[in-house]
Amino acid sequence: MKLSYFPGCSLGSTAKEYDYSARSVCQALGMELVELKDWVCCGATSAHSTNHLLSIALPSRNLALAQETGLDLAVPCSACYNRVKKADYNMRHNDEMRQKIEEIVEFKYRGQVNVYSLLEALITKIGVEAIAKNVKKPLKGLKVVCFYGCLLVRPPEVTCFDNSENPVALDNIVKALGAESIPWSYKTDCCGANLGLTSSNVVQGMVNRLLEAAKEAGAMALVTACPLCQSNLEMRRKERGTDLPAFYFTELIGLAMDLPDCRKWFNLHLINPKPLLQSLSLAD
Amino acid sequence: MSFLNGDKRNFFNAVREMSRQPIELCYQCQKCASGCIATEYADYYPNEILRMVQFGQKDRVLNSSSIWICSSCETCGARCPNGINIAEVMDALKEIAIRENKVKEKNIHLFHSVFLNSARAHGRVHEGTMMAIYKFKSGDLMSDMDIGWEMFRKGKLPILPHRIKAKGQLRKIFDKTTAHS
Numbered sequence: 001m002k003l004s005y006f007p008g009c010s011l012g013s014t015a016k017e018y019d020y021s022a023r024s025v026c027q028a029l030g031m032e033l034v035e036l037k038d039w040v041c042c043g044a045t046s047a048h049s050t051n052h053l054l055s056i057a058l059p060s061r062n063l064a065l066a067q068e069t070g071l072d073l074a075v076p077c078s079a080c081y082n083r084v085k086k087a088d089y090n091m092r093h094n095d096e097m098r099q100k101i102e103e104i105v106e107f108k109y110r111g112q113v114n115v116y117s118l119l120e121a122l123i124t125k126i127g128v129e130a131i132a133k134n135v136k137k138p139l140k141g142l143k144v145v146c147f148y149g150c151l152l153v154r155p156p157e158v159t160c161f162d163n164s165e166n167p168v169a170l171d172n173i174v175k176a177l178g179a180e181s182i183p184w185s186y187k188t189d190c191c192g193a194n195l196g197l198t199s200s201n202v203v204q205g206m207v208n209r210l211l212e213a214a215k216e217a218g219a220m221a222l223v224t225a226c227p228l229c230q231s232n233l234e235m236r237r238k239e240r241g242t243d244l245p246a247f248y249f250t251e252l253i254g255l256a257m258d259l260p261d262c263r264k265w266f267n268l269h270l271i272n273p274k275p276l277l278q279s280l281s282l283a284d
Numbered sequence: 285m286s287f288l289n290g291d292k293r294n295f296f297n298a299v300r301e302m303s304r305q306p307i308e309l310c311y312q313c314q315k316c317a318s319g320c321i322a323t324e325y326a327d328y329y330p331n332e333i334l335r336m337v338q339f340g341q342k343d344r345v346l347n348s349s350s351i352w353i354c355s356s357c358e359t360c361g362a363r364c365p366n367g368i369n370i371a372e373v374m375d376a377l378k379e380i381a382i383r384e385n386k387v388k389e390k391n392i393h394l395f396h397s398v399f400l401n402s403a404r405a406h407g408r409v410h411e412g413t414m415m416a417i418y419k420f421k422s423g424d425l426m427s428d429m430d431i432g433w434e435m436f437r438k439g440k441l442p443i444l445p446h447r448i449k450a451k452g453q454l455r456k457i458f459d460k461t462t463a464h465s
Binding site: 052202 | 427
């Protein structure tokens with residue numbers, strides 16, 4: 001199976017471990033990711049906060065590139081995914097906008113590319129059962145809470161994925177890996193996103209609320225599918241020790257599949273996850 | 285909605301048209317406010333913003349922090365019984381505030397400009413220089429130095445940006461979208 005892959009800017013820098021683990025895991029599960037040639041930034045929050053048209057045009061450029069490949073598109077970063085999916089939704093449902101964008105981006109929209117988050121691609125194309133079958137080292141004893149954040153599931157009419165109030169896709173994967181996913185009420189709360197740099201007090205408040213809730217639920221770690229969530233959860237906390245690291249779900253799949261690169265990914269975290277994994281005999 | 289005052293009507297209509305949202309349907313159930321995690325840092329609840337738009341209170345809305353502190357998490361819109369995507373309304377209000385030079389949260393706007401300048405220059409955002417330029421321009425030089433250094437040490441802030449090939453096409457997208465709006 002082959003999919004186009006739009007990693008996004010963060011996966012080339014602050015979220016390198018997500019990119020590395022996503023590529024390794026997909027390859028090991030038989031899903032070939034072909035990086036879009038010459039992809040551009042999706043514009044993220046900055047485009048939709050300042051220029052609506054630009055916020056549809058930039059991701060549409062990537063839609064145009066994906067269309068040329070003839071493959072469906074997988075996007076690991078929740079923010080990029082949301083922008084591309086929203087652009088696709090606009091192109092499908094708003095004729096006036098589609099015509100404007102076709103003129104600006106200079107392409108003809110054919111509506112043949114399905115846009116998936118990497119999580120959705122793995123769930124629908126590979127499946128939880130197949131992931132479970134590939135587990136070599138079950139993550140026994142690891143108790144986590146799954147944090148989906150905002151953009152993976154909202155707005156529901158655009159994402160059309162899972163339940164927007166109580167999603168279960170990540171929980172199902174975590175269970176398939178042999179770990180325990182603890183129910184909690186903060187699955188789809190916001191981490192503060194890009195306010196981290198401009199209003200770190202706001203993000204620190206939001207993140208600490210999440211960490212306290214995770215601790216209260218009895219979690220040892222958090223699992224995310226978004227580089228903004230992961231970096232805010234590890235960066236914007238009062239004290240950075242080794243408690244409650246935030247894993248990308250692909251890192252946990254890789255760990256359970258005993259892929260050789262795991263160590264490299266974990267070294268990149270701001271909260272070192274090794275003491276936790278060692279205490280459970282899941283890492284050397 | 286009917287207005288006696290033309291300016292108020294124009295403002296309401298402009299926000300409604302730009303956001304493409306049925307703002308007049310809001311009946312103040314406050315479901316948006318009860319799920320909004322940004323309210324403790326903002327000056328108005330989302331339903332208050334909608335009410336002020338309904339009343340055409342342009343200056344109060346455009347000068348609020350809330351429209352900038354909103355992180356577009358979209359919880360409010362997903363739960364609104366009247367199908368109002370409030371994050372889209374907040375975006376339209378930000379665009380109008382920029383146009384009218386009434387930006388309350390200057391640093392947040394500065395961040396967006398620096399971010400988009402980086403995307404425009406290279407095709408992709410170069411996080412290292414983007415953050416450095418923001419820090420320099422906002423005057424907030426000292427915070428996060430430790431985190432920045434740690435990221436750099438781990439190789440997470442590459443020194444050189446990746447430059448895309450189709451620069452001309454990208455420039456056109458920026459120019460045309462700016463001209464349209």
